[in-house]
Amino acid sequence: MAKTFKWAIIGTGRIANEMAHDLQLLKNVEITAVLSRTQENAEKFAKKYSIPNIFFNRDEFAAFTDVDVVYVASPHNAHYADTMLCLESGKNVLCEKAMAVNAREAAAMINKAGEKQLFLMEAMWMAFFPAIQKAQALIQKGKIGEVRQIDANFFFYKTDDPKHRLLNPELAGGAMLDIGIYVLYFAILMMNELPVSSSSVAYLGKTGVDESSSYLLRFKNGTVATLASSVMVEAERNAAVYGTAGKIQVPLFWNPDKIYCIRDGKKKTYKYKRQGNGFTFEAEHVMDCIKKGKIESNVITHEHSLKLAELMDSFRREWGLKYPFEA
Ligand SMILES: NC(=O)c1ccc[n+]([C@@H]2O[C@H](COP(=O)([O-])OP(=O)(O)OC[C@H]3O[C@@H](n4cnc5c(N)ncnc54)[C@H](OP(=O)(O)O)[C@@H]3O)[C@@H](O)[C@H]2O)c1
Known part of the structure; x- marks a missing residue:
């Protein structure tokens, strides 16, 4: 058993x-x-x-x-x-x-x-949804040609309560650490590498955290990612990867059930089922890694987590955002 x-x-x-x-x-x-x-x-x-x-x-x-x-x-x-x-x-x-x-x-x-x-x-x-993995596979197979551009937006409005974790600097609030991280990871996962250069701008609200922040990444082959996040507006939450021969659209990209691959005027839909809220894909991966005695995932690696943290530090330095507990 x-x-x-x-x-x-x-x-x-x-x-x-x-x-x-x-x-x-x-x-x-x-x-x-x-x-x-x-x-x-x-x-x-x-x-x-x-x-x-x-x-x-x-x-x-x-x-x-x-x-x-x-x-x-x-x-x-x-x-x-x-x-x-x-x-x-x-x-x-x-x-x-x-x-x-x-x-x-x-x-x-x-x-x-x-x-x-x-x-x-x-x-x-996000990385463990079959729809995301299909998008990665299509890109790797060259189905949309050479990737040139990535767009991803994650926006919502939940609260203007300054004590809520999304806005509270004591709880490391702000759009970037909560949802900006998804658009950043999306670009990194689609390119299967870390960016070589980056820049960002932010709107710091009343509590001093980034209510909205946008990021530009550039990858080794010249691909540019145009990424945005905000916890203060209701707007689109989609992502797309554009190549020299076609594009991949990922609606609700942070937990998607489908993607569209558009090429030569034809649109192909790939649809996937989930159990419950969709956390089972990630949980299965974690259990598989631990059963095999691994200390690190090959999908979300320690290097990715560390480099992304460094990138987000550099963005916060650009905006002058330091959390109160960061001496
Ligand atoms: N994967 C996703 O889709 C997703 C979505 C939303 C959030 N998240 C992430 O999940 C984490 C939690 O988010 P959430 O939306 O679940 O937050 P939440 O509803 O506020 O829950 C956080 C829980 O943490 C505990 N906690 C410990 N220290 C706390 C403090 N100083 N203030 C408030 N609560 C504290 C509380 O549980 P006790 O009272 O039992 O200690 C609280 O219920 C964050 O890292 C967030 O980025 C992930």
């Missing part, structure tokens, strides 16, 4: 709920523990997903060992401490994006995973 794979979850917010829901759809998977800041939240979450081990004390969670991987689903500012708590106590980690607030944190987390020989991956779930 297959061994049950045991997950723990840190945080009980929106995305923790979405992942917990999806983990329950998988065979031989159990959510064995939850760590919250409060007993009340931990108990409520545990009851909802039938989780046997409840923690609201970090030392007690650290001492708990009956777990195969921990999903860190706290706000950005807490990722470093939560991930280090897990790695120090011998636990593999899938950490929500942005994995680290800055490159200094990212490097320390990656080094710790190496030192402890534990798995660590930034939870860029």
